[in-house]
Every structure is written in structure tokens, then in C-alpha cells.
Amino acid sequence: MEVSRLPVSASTRGKLISAGYTSFSSLSNFSPSELAIAVKIPEKEADEILKLATHDGKSDNTKGTQAVVSGGQTAWDMLKEDEGLRCITTSCAALDKILGGGINCKEVTEIGGVPGIGKTQLGIQLAINVQIPHEHGGLAAKAIYIDTEGSFMVERVLQIAAACLSEYYELPRRGSNANQPNRQPQDLLENIYYFRVCSYTEQIAAINYLGKFIKEHKEVKIVIVDSITFHFRQDFENMALRTRLLSELALKLMKVANEFKLAVVLLNQVTTKYSEGSVHLTLALGDSWSHASTNRIILHWNANERYAYIDKSPTLQSSSAPYAVTGKGIRDSVSDHKRAKLM
Amino acid sequence: MRPEILLPAQKCTLGCPILDQFLAGGVPCGSITELSGESGSGKTQLALQLLLSAQLPLSLGGLSASSLYLHSEPPYPFRRFEQLSKAFYLSYPQLFDSVECVCNNVHVQDLHSADHLFDVVLKLDSALAEESRKAMPIKVIVIDSIAALFRSEFENTPFDLKRRASLFFKISIKLKLLAKRYGIAVLVTNQVVDVMRSSGDLNALRIGNIDLYSSGRRICPALGISWASCVNSRLFLSMNEEIVGNAMGEGDANISCRRTKREMHVVFAPHLPSSSCEYVINREGVFGVGGQIKASVSGTSFKSDASKNPTFLLCDKDYSCGKSVTLDSFSS
Known part of the structure; x- marks a missing residue:
């Protein structure tokens, strides 16, 4: 301090x-x-x-x-402290494997990809998975979801929550849990603190306020910003100002991650980049922003499969893994399953 | 700042139980839904139907609200609108006094340029604030079409494309703000472009879980990836000719009967799996065909709740969609 x-x-x-x-x-x-x-x-x-x-x-x-x-x-x-921290599973074993167990606490992870690839789905999944109880290897914590795009659909969260409940909570457990009432999807929803921001000033205010809010809600172990980009892609008269605002946000988020030992997940969009006459896709917000996160994961299509690729990480090897978006949420890719069986 | 209380998004019916079920209730309030398709695929028809359906009471899936139609592709389809509003009135004669009443709840505004759209959206804030105190506030906004505004005005140079993308985001930010603040369902129609790229590039530029084909051509919604980042859900209307069987014509010649198979696809949506649903267009409007909801081809998609539950409302009396399958655009 x-x-x-x-x-x-x-x-x-x-x-x-x-x-x-x-x-x-x-x-x-x-x-x-x-x-x-x-x-x-x-x-x-x-x-x-x-x-x-x-x-x-x-x-x-x-x-x-x-x-x-x-x-x-x-x-x-x-x-020592790092060893004591638990990861937040993505519910996809292949993805967890390349991430070294899941999304790490105390780190800022950026996840980007084209519209419809499943960024928001992954965000919602993480907001649910952070609540997995200790006895199942989870954090039994709460989540903050900062929604800048309006894609957080409660009905979908309830679907994913219901699937998570049937997998983790209702397993027969020994001990005194028999008396506990069964948890409902609605209960998981209540553990997500949801902020909808409609302009970049609101976004900055929300992120500035995070520290104070988390101090009052110590159970929070993940902050998801969906997406960090949206409000910053309109024309800023002063691009230097945009860069400054963004790097300030990045610093604040890193600080929050470190101070409260929680995971920060930033979702990012993609943009086309012209270089040497050719066009290719790259994550939005430019080169200076790429320093803002500890880990960078790119989600992309490969034929009919969704893949996650580790683009940048100080600790993880760059590799990729397939995943699927199912009715239950993020899961292992079906064809990956088959491949594994064949081997 | 305080976290918001989470409630499921309200939906506005499209005026057809099958399409509503396909979309898990209709067009969601508080976010932007894009509807793209070739010309003649029924975008405007669906849009008009949504505008009319908004005034239905909550018990019938509507929002008991009026609606705003921002249109940029002249001419204004008033003849079709009249037909649809008559049909709409006849379906619910007990709810409304006259066809005039039905039409009075749909406000119309011309758009002539992208900047004009931005101006209109800016002015809407105060107008909607006033509206929200009325008995029938505006709860549905349709922009038909966004592509017409943007495809003409901008050159295909990096500078213009950047300016264009920036304007997309400005407009989308404002629209989402209005949608959130006043609980409005925003529907934006979009045109399509042919995809002409070598297959190597396709993976990178692919959006959504399905390859989109219509009239035998590989196409995708217009306005590129930055606009795709501005919408919450993307629906796509396809039409493909299919041969339904050989009939004996006059004389001895075999005439093959063809019809246009129309399908609505979910390309991406935060709350819906990629899936498709067949629909038909007839005089009374656009209607889904029962039992046709399919999960997308590739194994990665998730099943909709609808597909678990095969008891669709098959052909309500008012909708006569069973018959129209065969009536719809025959050619020989």
C-alpha cells in the first residue's frame, strides 16, 4: 500500500x-x-x-x-503462495491442460476471438465455475461480471448453472450435507455481481470502483470484463488519450488481481489489420494493449471445431486445444474425445 | 455503483409460435439482434411483423408497446404493411378496435445517410424518455437496413473503412444504451455479400458455426467483422431451391416441381445454439414450419430446448402454414 x-x-x-x-x-x-x-x-x-x-x-x-x-x-x-492458489476450471479438460489447470488467480488473462466463437460463453462458464465447492477442487467463491456489450443472457446462465449443479453439487457426498437443501441455479446466479456499463466513462468508473467493492466482498475470486474493447473502438479524437486510458485500466486490473489474489479475465474482439498489402485478423486495441495482460488466449475456428491457442504467457507453452460450446456450457470437443479413445 | 439484479431478458414475439419457440421467446429486449439475408428472403416482412406484434399484451408474448421503424431502403413497403396489419387485426379482433389502431402504434422514420442515423439515435434518448411515460411506450426499434446506409457512402480504402467502423461502434454503443435504459428490443436488418476467398482464408474470417449458403452461393452478412462485433445476436435467412417431386404435366412431359426452401439460422447468439428452422411466407406473413428445428451440422453445437420437446404448436388455425408450403413459389 x-x-x-x-x-x-x-x-x-x-x-x-x-x-x-x-x-x-x-x-x-x-x-x-x-x-x-x-x-x-x-x-x-x-x-x-x-x-x-x-x-x-x-x-x-x-x-x-x-x-x-x-x-x-x-x-x-x-x-509458496502460488502453490496454495487454486485454478478455475474451464470445464474443458483439453483447455485446462494447456492452461496448466485452468484460469490462474493473481493473473490477468485476455481471451479474444471472432464474434460467435464463444467468448461470452466462456466468460459465463467461468463465473459459474468459480463457485464450485472446495470438496470438488473449486474455490467456492463469487464472481464479478462487468458487461459492456449486453450479451450476458440470464436464461443462458441458468442453463449453464443447472448443468454445473448436476455435475458438482448433487453428487452423493458423505457427511452432514444430507440436511442441506439442494442448491438451485438461481442461487448460483445470485453469486454473480453483475454490472452493465453503457459508456467508456462508466467502464473506467466501474474498474476504479472494483478495489473498494472487492474489499467489501472478499469472496470474489474472479472479475470478468466482457468485453474490455467495445467502448474503446469508436473514434477517439485523441488516440494517445485512448492508449493512456487503456493502460491505466490495465494497471488497475493487474493491481486488483494481485492484491486480492483473484483472476481477471478480459474478453477482447478482433479486428482486421492491414500490413504489407495483406489483411489478417488480430486482437483489437493495438500493440501497446498487448502488454496489458499476463496471458493471452486466442479462440479461433479450425474447420468445424473451435480451438483455443495460447498466444502469450510467461509460464505456459504456446499450444492449442479444441473445445466445444454445448447446451451445458463449455465442454470437451466431441471429436477430441474420439481421437483420445482411438489412441 | 451497485450490482444489478439479474432477471431473464424480456422477449418480443415475432407473431408466430414456431419462430418464437425457435428463438426462445422472440427478439430479446436490451440487446441488438441482426437479421440478414438475400433480397427477397423476407427480412422486411419479418421486421414489419415484429413491429406489429410489439403491441400484443404480455400474455401473448408481446410488449404492449408501440414500435419505431427506421427505414433506409426506399420505397416504404406500405402495401405489404397494410396487408400484414389487416391480417394481424383479423387474428386479434377482440384486442384492437380497427386496423387504423393497429397501424397507429407503428411509428416510421426515414433515414438517408449513416450520419443521419446517428443523429436520429442521439435524439431518440429524450424522445424515448418522454415515450416511457405513455401508455404505449416505444419498446421495439427496427432499422431496415443498416447495409443500405453504409454500403453506398464509404469507399473501400483503409481510411474510409476505419471511419466506417468507428461509426458502427458509435451507433451501436448508443443503441445498446437505449436498449438497456428503456428495455427496447432492437432489430437491424443487413444485406449479404458473396464470399470470394480461397478456402485457406475462410477459417480466419469465419463468423459463427455454419457456412451460409443461399441460392446456391456462399455468402455472408455485409459490413465485415467490425459490424459483427457490434451486434449481440445474428440471424440469417437463406433460400434454396429444392425439387419436391415429379408431377405429370399436360402432355407427356415430366415437370419437376420446385419450391423455395426458406430457413432461418442462428449464426451466433449468447442465448441460442446454432440451429435452423424452416419458414414460409404467405399473405398473412412469415411463419415457421413445425418440427423443423435442427441443430447445426457440426458436432460442436448445442441442442436447443425446443429440440428436446417435439410438441410444437403445429399450424395454428390462423396461420395455415401447412398448406402454404406447397403454395409458396412454384416454378416449372
């Missing part, structure tokens, strides 16, 4: 930063009077700052790592 985000007056923040106090950890050893002298501010204000700083530090640090001391973690800690 940085001092630049302290909810105090700008001039006080300026004083703190110019005196070299940029992170909360650098303030942690001060008493109010010491800080007042060091930064030349009234003691009352210093007291307030310290209260805010320590309060924030505590809520940031629920897991008890030593992060506050130095404002960072060791690589070992991070590795």
Missing part, C-alpha cells in the same frame, strides 16, 4: 512523499510526534495518517506474511 493513495489532503500527501515516505511500511516505526516533526505537519494530522496507515496495513495483511516490513515478498514466499 502506498502513501499516494492515502485519503488525506493532496498537500499532506505531497509533503510525505517529498520527505521520502512512499509506502506504509516506511511509516510503521513512527510515533505521531516523530512523524509530525519529520514531515512538518500538525501532530493531529500525523496521528490520523498513522491510524489510516496501520489500519490499511492490517486489512491488507490478513494472511500474516511479512509483506509489510519491506513492502515486498521474497520469491520463496511468492512461490
Whole structure:
């Protein structure tokens, strides 16, 4: 947590930063009077700052790592933590395999493809799958769905939810669950916090607000933006402004992913690109945007099959896998199944 | 900001139970549905039928609302509209006082350029706000057709295409905003273009799960991939001639009977599987043919709820679609 985000007056923040106090950890050893002298501010204000700083530090640090001391973690800690994180399954085994188990928490994953390839379907599937209970290897968490295009159809979510319920929840389980009432698709729907944004200003506002919202709803483990692109494809008078706005959004989303250890999934559209006289398809928003996400997955057609291709990832090998969109949601491709049997 | 309460989207009936079932209730409110097809495939007819059906009460699948028809392809099809509104009135004589009442709930506006459409859409916001206080607010907007506006005005140069794409997004953003704010079903008709590419490129440029053929030609909806990114659902109307059997003609000559097989396809939609449904056009309008809903050819598509449930409302009395299969455009 940085001092630049302290909810105090700008001039006080300026004083703190110019005196070299940029992170909360650098303030942690001060008493109010010491800080007042060091930064030349009234003691009352210093007291307030310290209260805010320590309060924030505590809520940031629920897991008890030593992060506050130095404002960072060791690589070992991070590795340990990473092992403890669970992936969110896509419900397609082939896709999970190339993704190393599913969509990773603490990462921003961008998924792009032509209209009708199943981006929204995958988004809805993930919003449901994040709710799979612990005993089935899930996160038993909630989802935030930011819809910019209006393609989130409740009836379809209920279909996918019903399929998910019949697979995971109603399996005979030992223990005390017999008394629990059966869960309904409607219950899964209620665990999706849905925001519909109708302009790019609303989109920016929604993403700025994410941090605050998630602080109040700690169960959220996935944020899906469907799509990040739509409102940014109209003509911006100032293309530099567009790039700035987008990279700011990307930074905020990365921060949210890291801070709350949740998965961020950004859906993207495709556009045609002219280069050297030929036309080919590429993900929208340009070259600078391609740095915005940790992983980039491209969905495409191959004959009659849908394929997912890992275009960019720091940890995953680039490879592709077929998947299918069925009545139940995203599933393994049927022909892939046959191939597997033949082998 | 607060998360929204999620409710299933309201739908507006197309005025035919079979087509409604095919589309899981009709044209959804709050999003943009595109209807594309060759000229003569019945786009405008379906559009007119939707405009009329909007005024049906909720119990009959309508929105008990009036509708707005933005049309850009002269001439205005008023003769056909009159026929359809008469048929519509006769189907529900107990609901409406006269044919005039039925027609009065359909507002019409000309469009003459893409920029004009954008202006109209901008002005609609305040008009719709006023409308929403009336007894019959506008809940259906049809743009017929979007292609006519965009195909003439723009050159095929990168600069113009970029300008065009930008205008698509501007218009679509505004339309979706209106659709969301006032719970409006937006239907946009589109023309088609022939696909002329080597098969190698096809995978990359393919949109949706089905290859679209009509009149024996490989075609796709016009306006390219950026427009495809602007709509939520895409429906496609195809017509293909098929031989229904040989009949003995006068003299000894065999005359093969042909008819046009018309089908509606779901190319992509967030709530529908790719599937198709046969329909016919007769004097009373456009009607689905019972039991014809098929899942798409490739194994990746998902079955619609409708296909699980084969009890379609076969040929309501009013609709006489059984007969019209054979009446529809014979040629010898």
C-alpha cells in the first residue's frame, strides 16, 4: 500500500512523499510526534495518517506474511503462495491442460476471438465455475461480471448453472450435507455481481470502483470484463488519450488481481489489420494493449471445431486445444474425445 | 455503483409460435439482434411483423408497446404493411378496435445517410424518455437496413473503412444504451455479400458455426467483422431451391416441381445454439414450419430446448402454414 493513495489532503500527501515516505511500511516505526516533526505537519494530522496507515496495513495483511516490513515478498514466499492458489476450471479438460489447470488467480488473462466463437460463453462458464465447492477442487467463491456489450443472457446462465449443479453439487457426498437443501441455479446466479456499463466513462468508473467493492466482498475470486474493447473502438479524437486510458485500466486490473489474489479475465474482439498489402485478423486495441495482460488466449475456428491457442504467457507453452460450446456450457470437443479413445 | 439484479431478458414475439419457440421467446429486449439475408428472403416482412406484434399484451408474448421503424431502403413497403396489419387485426379482433389502431402504434422514420442515423439515435434518448411515460411506450426499434446506409457512402480504402467502423461502434454503443435504459428490443436488418476467398482464408474470417449458403452461393452478412462485433445476436435467412417431386404435366412431359426452401439460422447468439428452422411466407406473413428445428451440422453445437420437446404448436388455425408450403413459389 502506498502513501499516494492515502485519503488525506493532496498537500499532506505531497509533503510525505517529498520527505521520502512512499509506502506504509516506511511509516510503521513512527510515533505521531516523530512523524509530525519529520514531515512538518500538525501532530493531529500525523496521528490520523498513522491510524489510516496501520489500519490499511492490517486489512491488507490478513494472511500474516511479512509483506509489510519491506513492502515486498521474497520469491520463496511468492512461490509458496502460488502453490496454495487454486485454478478455475474451464470445464474443458483439453483447455485446462494447456492452461496448466485452468484460469490462474493473481493473473490477468485476455481471451479474444471472432464474434460467435464463444467468448461470452466462456466468460459465463467461468463465473459459474468459480463457485464450485472446495470438496470438488473449486474455490467456492463469487464472481464479478462487468458487461459492456449486453450479451450476458440470464436464461443462458441458468442453463449453464443447472448443468454445473448436476455435475458438482448433487453428487452423493458423505457427511452432514444430507440436511442441506439442494442448491438451485438461481442461487448460483445470485453469486454473480453483475454490472452493465453503457459508456467508456462508466467502464473506467466501474474498474476504479472494483478495489473498494472487492474489499467489501472478499469472496470474489474472479472479475470478468466482457468485453474490455467495445467502448474503446469508436473514434477517439485523441488516440494517445485512448492508449493512456487503456493502460491505466490495465494497471488497475493487474493491481486488483494481485492484491486480492483473484483472476481477471478480459474478453477482447478482433479486428482486421492491414500490413504489407495483406489483411489478417488480430486482437483489437493495438500493440501497446498487448502488454496489458499476463496471458493471452486466442479462440479461433479450425474447420468445424473451435480451438483455443495460447498466444502469450510467461509460464505456459504456446499450444492449442479444441473445445466445444454445448447446451451445458463449455465442454470437451466431441471429436477430441474420439481421437483420445482411438489412441 | 451497485450490482444489478439479474432477471431473464424480456422477449418480443415475432407473431408466430414456431419462430418464437425457435428463438426462445422472440427478439430479446436490451440487446441488438441482426437479421440478414438475400433480397427477397423476407427480412422486411419479418421486421414489419415484429413491429406489429410489439403491441400484443404480455400474455401473448408481446410488449404492449408501440414500435419505431427506421427505414433506409426506399420505397416504404406500405402495401405489404397494410396487408400484414389487416391480417394481424383479423387474428386479434377482440384486442384492437380497427386496423387504423393497429397501424397507429407503428411509428416510421426515414433515414438517408449513416450520419443521419446517428443523429436520429442521439435524439431518440429524450424522445424515448418522454415515450416511457405513455401508455404505449416505444419498446421495439427496427432499422431496415443498416447495409443500405453504409454500403453506398464509404469507399473501400483503409481510411474510409476505419471511419466506417468507428461509426458502427458509435451507433451501436448508443443503441445498446437505449436498449438497456428503456428495455427496447432492437432489430437491424443487413444485406449479404458473396464470399470470394480461397478456402485457406475462410477459417480466419469465419463468423459463427455454419457456412451460409443461399441460392446456391456462399455468402455472408455485409459490413465485415467490425459490424459483427457490434451486434449481440445474428440471424440469417437463406433460400434454396429444392425439387419436391415429379408431377405429370399436360402432355407427356415430366415437370419437376420446385419450391423455395426458406430457413432461418442462428449464426451466433449468447442465448441460442446454432440451429435452423424452416419458414414460409404467405399473405398473412412469415411463419415457421413445425418440427423443423435442427441443430447445426457440426458436432460442436448445442441442442436447443425446443429440440428436446417435439410438441410444437403445429399450424395454428390462423396461420395455415401447412398448406402454404406447397403454395409458396412454384416454378416449372
